[in-house]
Amino acid sequence: MLYNSTRDKNVKLKASEAILKGLSDDGGLFVPESFPALKSSLKELSELDYKDIAYEIMSLFLDDLTGDELRECIDNAYGDNFDTPDIAPISYADGSYYLELYHGPTIAFKDMALQILPHLMTASAKKNGVSKDIVILTATSGDTGKAAMAGFADVPHTKIMVFFPHGGVSDVQRLQMVTQKGGNVSAVSVDGNFDDCQTGVKQIFNDASFKAELEAGGYQFSSANSINIGRLIPQIVYYVHAYCNLLKNEKISDGDKVSICVPTGNFGNILAAYIAKRIGLPVDRLICASNVNNVLTDFFNTGTYDRKRDFHLTMSPSMDILISSNLERLIYLISGCDDKATASFMSELSSEGSYTITESMKAGLDDFIAGYASEAETASEIKRIYEDTGYVIDTHTAVASFVANRLRSEGKLSDAPVIIASTASPYKFARSIVNAIKGSSNTGRSDLEMIDDLKTLTDLPEPEAVKEIRHAAVRHDGHIAIDEMKDTVRAFLK
Numbered sequence: 001m002l003y004n005s006t007r008d009k010n011v012k013l014k015a016s017e018a019i020l021k022g023l024s025d026d027g028g029l030f031v032p033e034s035f036p037a038l039k040s041s042l043k044e045l046s047e048l049d050y051k052d053i054a055y056e057i058m059s060l061f062l063d064d065l066t067g068d069e070l071r072e073c074i075d076n077a078y079g080d081n082f083d084t085p086d087i088a089p090i091s092y093a094d095g096s097y098y099l100e101l102y103h104g105p106t107i108a109f110k111d112m113a114l115q116i117l118p119h120l121m122t123a124s125a126k127k128n129g130v131s132k133d134i135v136i137l138t139a140t141s142g143d144t145g146k147a148a149m150a151g152f153a154d155v156p157h158t159k160i161m162v163f164f165p166h167g168g169v170s171d172v173q174r175l176q177m178v179t180q181k182g183g184n185v186s187a188v189s190v191d192g193n194f195d196d197c198q199t200g201v202k203q204i205f206n207d208a209s210f211k212a213e214l215e216a217g218g219y220q221f222s223s224a225n226s227i228n229i230g231r232l233i234p235q236i237v238y239y240v241h242a243y244c245n246l247l248k249n250e251k252i253s254d255g256d257k258v259s260i261c262v263p264t265g266n267f268g269n270i271l272a273a274y275i276a277k278r279i280g281l282p283v284d285r286l287i288c289a290s291n292v293n294n295v296l297t298d299f300f301n302t303g304t305y306d307r308k309r310d311f312h313l314t315m316s317p318s319m320d321i322l323i324s325s326n327l328e329r330l331i332y333l334i335s336g337c338d339d340k341a342t343a344s345f346m347s348e349l350s351s352e353g354s355y356t357i358t359e360s361m362k363a364g365l366d367d368f369i370a371g372y373a374s375e376a377e378t379a380s381e382i383k384r385i386y387e388d389t390g391y392v393i394d395t396h397t398a399v400a401s402f403v404a405n406r407l408r409s410e411g412k413l414s415d416a417p418v419i420i421a422s423t424a425s426p427y428k429f430a431r432s433i434v435n436a437i438k439g440s441s442n443t444g445r446s447d448l449e450m451i452d453d454l455k456t457l458t459d460l461p462e463p464e465a466v467k468e469i470r471h472a473a474v475r476h477d478g479h480i481a482i483d484e485m486k487d488t489v490r491a492f493l494k
């Protein structure tokens, strides 16, 4: 299996090389040159546990790792660090199946991939004779930073430093990062906003002399961001696992179609569901749900991607995105793998702020249906489901739930059961959840007090991740100016 760049088909890398590289030199994303077929039937897979299904799926895509290497990565990633042996359990509520992807150490779905990425990276480094230690630098607006720190913590031959905007993340998010254990991790707050942090990291990555200095010191940079195929491929697994779960529990029959609804930001999670369909999962519709930053809703409805619009801060912050990087992969695939066309759409996006796909490409969007939820609709969905069923969903999941229910009531979905990707524990966004249910705005109360309020509303146990931050010691208290980022990295690696 080789991977092409979406902007240059002549680029052909093995999986391990693509994982180490992250992004192609031409700016394109890596895409498998063909989609393999599942080797076992879904019926057979439904007898397997999460790890064994992960092995079946990932070995199709990451075929230059040996069976033993891949097994070791999977064993390291999906164990006691999740609070349920099922890894990705399903809850049925209000006529839909909620696929809970938040049972990992940071209680959000990014764990599903970031718990395994560090192991895939070190296995890939070994495979390619890379003897340097891998250094991950990440700018974060809150969630990804913690998930990446938790994934890389104490993984040999790696180091990770996370930069977050000072005063720009929630109390819980900050505490989660600054208390992270591990001898190879660090989190630093920067006097600036998220964009400043992001720009600072990019400048460090592009600084040739600094790179050379680090290489001489035995280090090389890599990136853990969501365009890495080492994050995308592990996300296919839970969709297959979910289908198998429903099959095994006789909620569906073999071959029955399901629809999958995903609260979408960077388009990584839903793209994984699309790939699951391409390798044989019986998926009817992929429902792309957005908040009021609804650039994707418009794209699926019109074929025009237009980022020239106001940016809104919402209660589902991980979806507050106007450029969904992973969409480039879908554009490439529906263009018939036309690298020139993809490159030209992407250059239009950066120069003009928009592009329109061709009529023939639009046919490729039929696998999808899209919709969005306003802030009021998101809050009302949380309240309605809580009051009708007692089940509590987080704000991102509520966006998806609202969109799925609205499309269903408008007759736009078939009768296929709907699986809703539930991407964060309600405890991660306790303030918004409690406010939605109680219809109040508890501005005077701290994040931890809001968590206490949520605990009294529900029988959902408080996750370990929350218990930990109540008492854990602060390990990372760095607070720097924007222009000190490079020196801070240098000092960290000394």
Ligand SMILES: *Cc1c(COP(=O)(O)O)cnc(C)c1O
Pocket: 108, 109, 110, 143, 226, 263, 264, 265, 266, 267, 268, 269, 270, 318, 319, 396, 423, 424
């Ligand atoms: C990252 C994230 C999303 C968006 O996922 P994408 O793969 O970026 O589309 C949705 N919900 C939560 C809680 C997230 O952390």
